Amino acid sequence: MADHPVLRYLSPGAWSLIEPLISQRAKGLLTSLVEFLENDVLPSEKLFHAQIPSHPPEARWASIPPVMERLKHRAKGLGLWNLWLSGGDFQGMAGGEGGGLTNLEYAVMAEIMGHSAILAPQATNCSAPDTGNMEVLARYGTPQQKERYLIPLLKGDIRSSFSMTEYGVASSDATNLRNTTALPDDSGNLSVKGHKWWITGAGDPRNVIHIVLAVTDPKNPSPHKRHSLVLVDPRAKGVKIVRPLTVFGYDDAPEGHCEVIYDGVKIDVENGVVGGTAGLGKGFEIIQARLGPGRLHHCMRTIGIANRALDILLQRVSDPNRKTFGKYLKEHGTVVADIAHSRAEIDQARLLVLAAARRVDVAGAKGAMQDIGMAKFTVPSMALKVVDRAMQVHGAEGLSEDTPLAYYYGSLRTLKYADGPDEVHIQQVGKNELKRAEKLKERTEMIKQKSDSLLKEAGKLKAKL
Amino acid sequence: MADHPVLRYLSPGAWSLIEPLISQRAKGLLTSLVEFLENDVLPSEKLFHAQIPSHPPEARWASIPPVMERLKHRAKGLGLWNLWLSGGDFQGMAGGEGGGLTNLEYAVMAEIMGHSAILAPQATNCSAPDTGNMEVLARYGTPQQKERYLIPLLKGDIRSSFSMTEYGVASSDATNLRNTTALPDDSGNLSVKGHKWWITGAGDPRNVIHIVLAVTDPKNPSPHKRHSLVLVDPRAKGVKIVRPLTVFGYDDAPEGHCEVIYDGVKIDVENGVVGGTAGLGKGFEIIQARLGPGRLHHCMRTIGIANRALDILLQRVSDPNRKTFGKYLKEHGTVVADIAHSRAEIDQARLLVLAAARRVDVAGAKGAMQDIGMAKFTVPSMALKVVDRAMQVHGAEGLSEDTPLAYYYGSLRTLKYADGPDEVHIQQVGKNELKRAEKLKERTEMIKQKSDSLLKEAGKLKAKL
């Protein structure tokens, strides 16, 4: 039997381990995805970037490269659409036909998409923050909200933002987010006021909805029940897109990461609060549910980026025009060692992500918290190392626009904060692990008692290693 | 359904991923093994060490702690015997009834054994170098050799050594091993002459056989066909056990790692060469086949050692008597971070080993070479880091004989050379990975052509990231 084309991307060890858990349908989709990547997506990358004007600044945000619509059309035709859809919440919904894959199956797909991290997720309607926003709307939205926002999102007709991080606030502790409010005004409506930033996708001309975390019940005794998610149309009065922020000099046009001021935007509770009246005070509950799988999706794609960086490295060091001191770059022992370490580090991180995805399938996102947490703080750091090595073998060219490496580096660097900084996840995983200590002490005590009685029986009063 | 007791040792993510591939029989054995570990093996550790005399030196090598025989008896009764036996080669052989597990199943067992790395493998007849030696004899031995050595080894009645590393020779390059010879003498027999060291198990009073790599055909044009494996009884005339070597001050009595001189030991070809006449010149072929799975077994156990070190760490930092500056050790952020990193590193390395084991099941040892190689150079370094962190939270006590940690450190440190130094495996994995470069270049060229034609079609002559 021929090897599955996914083996051009995955290590055989990982594939051998998971292959029995991948359905025939998923294997078929995976084949299509690999072909779509190689035949359509990767060849479109240069054109995509060429279709974004370099100036004047405002032109960068005015339109979407036409090649993207072509790719979306093609992906739909191949059934490679909304692959992230986990099923349940979307059944019977117009546009909700894709998906149905397990998290493990989707993990492999997302890694493949990561090889063209800017184009492939969007081309298949699998890109953040839309996926998380669709989940929020599917689970918590009112029928009207679903009709108005979820259906067009599922179809890929509009885009959306998730507006959480506050300007000037240490947002990694979510209880610090208290400066954005949605409080009743004289008219009985809510008035949304706040200053946010790092709002991904807020520059996109197709964006018609921001899901904004805002305080609606400031006096609630529980700090976790004061917030709601409210829906703000970025074209509404009072919304100001201050500027696109840069990451290492890149503006990520036309989507962007923007600073946004909501200066008294009017909404009504029924349409403007996710879930309507029933959704009031549920802000924290919803974002908690939203973040778990989202973090994992980032990790999956990141594995793909790291792998692409290694592929680029391998080709560069094998270039016969790049000999130094009479040797191919690939003949230098330190280069070979870098390759081996990169391979092993990617493979380990991938397996961690696959195990976490499988754990979500078996025990739900909550039961997989520890596994997701480990992946969250492990994968971006690993990928940064691999990309850095790939840059190094390119000389200064690796830092320029002539390879995608420096852009990847900047982009991956943000993942050490996105959805919570590494430090928070590290402390959580560590504390969680510490919960094992009490059981271990009991077991140790039991073993010690048996050991002591064996020693006594044998007439040995003391012993050493 | 109750959780499997293996979850006291494995992370849920890893177990979720492999559980569908573990047979009911293996799950039962695994339950028995965990119970055997906790009820019998761990409580016997102190007595085992107490039963090894501290002096005079020669007494350390004169006998085996009686508690070991008790453990072996118990393990046999529980069916926990020769679990490593992969099946085929041993079918129908007296003593060859155990095993039949897949490599993946055995990997989990071996990790559990690693929690008592000195006792558990021997108690279950799964310890190096005997397992590898049994494989050699089963596959390549003559019927007489099997009768004489393999059957007693399978029964756990005798022990054996594998005598490869030469004194004063850079043995990591096996072609350097040319100073030990087994050449015809006047009588027509072979005379074994050589100076070896790091011969594990050569101090054991039960040891009755050394499998020695020796040159038998020095003039063979192929440097890989000059060697054979010969069988030397350590009690034979001409064998001198020079000294037990120490590793960080530990002598590993009563097994030891010894310097051995073979000074004209007489053997005859039919009985003394593995495989008899047919085995002449097959030394390199056999050791190649021997080393793959052996390396993986070391890795599996090493995961268990690292896990035990983390268990010890967790208990120490939770000790209420150990507060410093008003805090439990576990309340210091750097300690929690060390725990989280240890957890993530162990889990990743374990998954790498499990994937490699699965790969052996699917594609054979040869097909799993890259996966085994990665595990080989990744796992010991990972475990050393975890053990070092565990030592650090113990203060100087962690370096003493009052915890097993310093001993583990020394023992794991040898694994960065055993069966080939890390450097060799790193270079091999790197070079192997480089073989992908040519296919990648072809794909890149194909993508570039498509990309160029898309750009041309769109009228874009240049593009940038």
Next chain:
Amino acid sequence: MADHPVLRYLSPGAWSLIEPLISQRAKGLLTSLVEFLENDVLPSEKLFHAQIPSHPPEARWASIPPVMERLKHRAKGLGLWNLWLSGGDFQGMAGGEGGGLTNLEYAVMAEIMGHSAILAPQATNCSAPDTGNMEVLARYGTPQQKERYLIPLLKGDIRSSFSMTEYGVASSDATNLRNTTALPDDSGNLSVKGHKWWITGAGDPRNVIHIVLAVTDPKNPSPHKRHSLVLVDPRAKGVKIVRPLTVFGYDDAPEGHCEVIYDGVKIDVENGVVGGTAGLGKGFEIIQARLGPGRLHHCMRTIGIANRALDILLQRVSDPNRKTFGKYLKEHGTVVADIAHSRAEIDQARLLVLAAARRVDVAGAKGAMQDIGMAKFTVPSMALKVVDRAMQVHGAEGLSEDTPLAYYYGSLRTLKYADGPDEVHIQQVGKNELKRAEKLKERTEMIKQKSDSLLKEAGKLKAKL
């Protein structure tokens, strides 16, 4: 006695060690420099960047921020001009009055300048590549070349580029640089043809001279005598500035790092070759002499950048508005540990640079090769780590244009290639160190003989540790 203001930047340990070697004059200049930095340079940073137009693209390269001329004027008035001038070569030359400092003294100055790495070096006429170019012209230029280029450079009236790296060539091995030529044409002049890139400063509107490494004697049997340095006016016919390259997403306007094509630029030997006819074939000799101190200057400034990043970090983690989970950031143990490690790493790297600078004073650049080499591969990696930690405590803001950190990161990252990639320096230092082995073996042999005779005398035939 009051502390010297330099102690606001240097650790007391380092200052104690070098202070006896710093002259009174240098101490006075150092005081002026610190005050100039704090009162003039740092407050001008924002204005400098504000005075560079963001678009249209061509405007970014059309003019120099007026504030720079103001700073240069002020620096001259304070005697803080051409501090790098080592004396000898420039004595009696118009504009050559500054300097006269030892390399050690200048090292401290350069570190202080590093705190405003874009403005301070240029404001004091101490910036690369001009300093190295001035050295080349002073030592090797003809009187006419000095008059035309050196004097205006010393006065800060013009700027220059050093054009070495070739497009598409592995330039870290300088013998690969053979595609740029300056060969006689029909008219008896030389015609410069080549494709270079990473030509720093080539975007600057004040730039009137490129010093270009070109092959002038392609058939010379020695590959190190084939090149000369030729002088090309960027406004001459045949020079094409293809594009400014970006580093990460930064273009470093208005100086830039450019791709440049020399397409048959005419020069005559006497004026166009550095040193005239006598300079033919001396290209490699000159660049060798040029690179040593230049590398060290980069290191010195880099220490200053790392120090500034730590200063920024310290202020951020002490911000009372940035508490997370009820704690200041500075109360988290892992943050404190990052600070301590950063402090220790900066201090060590600084001492390495100071020792190398002192070594140049005592033994010349050649005698300091090993010390310079170590600094070269140590300092940028150290600084990248410190900057990365500073970014991490800022959250995503640290990657944006609201702090200088991400820009620093990109800029420092180039130093792992500039003037030779780390790998080349690491191999050179290692090989140089290996030269000690033979002497060590002799000493070991001598000690062994004495040891053996002591053992024999004492009747001990063998001994162990």
Next chain:
Amino acid sequence: MADHPVLRYLSPGAWSLIEPLISQRAKGLLTSLVEFLENDVLPSEKLFHAQIPSHPPEARWASIPPVMERLKHRAKGLGLWNLWLSGGDFQGMAGGEGGGLTNLEYAVMAEIMGHSAILAPQATNCSAPDTGNMEVLARYGTPQQKERYLIPLLKGDIRSSFSMTEYGVASSDATNLRNTTALPDDSGNLSVKGHKWWITGAGDPRNVIHIVLAVTDPKNPSPHKRHSLVLVDPRAKGVKIVRPLTVFGYDDAPEGHCEVIYDGVKIDVENGVVGGTAGLGKGFEIIQARLGPGRLHHCMRTIGIANRALDILLQRVSDPNRKTFGKYLKEHGTVVADIAHSRAEIDQARLLVLAAARRVDVAGAKGAMQDIGMAKFTVPSMALKVVDRAMQVHGAEGLSEDTPLAYYYGSLRTLKYADGPDEVHIQQVGKNELKRAEKLKERTEMIKQKSDSLLKEAGKLKAKL
């Protein structure tokens, strides 16, 4: 002028930097010390170890290798005695004639001694814990205590221990040390009761005095005034040397690190408390003063150990008998890189120690706290890395008794706890550094105001990087 022989050990950069601060007398002593090391100490190492019986266990602690007395005699004759003596406290005292060196000068000497870390310090009467104990007695002892203990220690006739760490107590927080008491009994004397361990030198047959930290005033409201240092003769009634502890598997006979029980040892206040009645309650004050320079001495010697490890590595990889895969070990790029990194890491750490020593000369131990702290947590980790690399190139031999490397590793590993674990020093240095934050904020605010007024003046309302 001929190079100073110290350049066989120090890098030229470091020597160039400090040489102007080294007196002629110190240079002369340094020459003698290098010669003593090479001609006497290093050749005696094997004999020293051969003269320690390997069994029975008690014999290891019964005598001192005679070669040590020969070395001490020789060192005295060369004036290489008590070099650590800083002057003041010992002037005019019998045996106090040595020393008078600056801390910087002594730092270089101590590094040279580190090349034979077991023999050289003892041979020159510069070994811990005696040096620190002598300082305590000189500064705080009564005349009788000086007569009885200090003079013989200065002469090298007796040895001593410092008894601080308590069994079962987290001693890194010194306020936890409250279980050892010296309280009045019925007779009006003090009765010393406590359980200590890691008492270095307590196994030495020449040891006649333990300086013991004990609670004498348990009710004192200040936890830092409850302790005194008391003098206990290890041969007194009530002292029990429980066992020598091992570090990894080494017992460091005949000095050892012992577990000791003081079970009601009688002392009187005037003779038995350091300083007599006046010394009551001064325990913490004295140990604080004692530890600073002691920590630095450890660091100095550690640099020497690391350097010796590198010397051993260099010789091994240059051994023509050790070729692998057709290459010298030294021809492998990864080996060369390890050498270069080791060289650079040793040099940086050395410079840190030298700067700290110089700082003590200029500002006293208290003024050098930050510098000493950095050296304390930097140097042992650095040395462990270098020793580990040296072990790696030796294969398993590097872990055995055939090289000193594994012993060094174990010994250096203890330095990450000795005199306070790394973690404590890291937190202290970090917190100390954080004290700079307030001044930095003021400066930043001042710069911001100037910057704002420049921007306003220039009509630029906003600016960016």
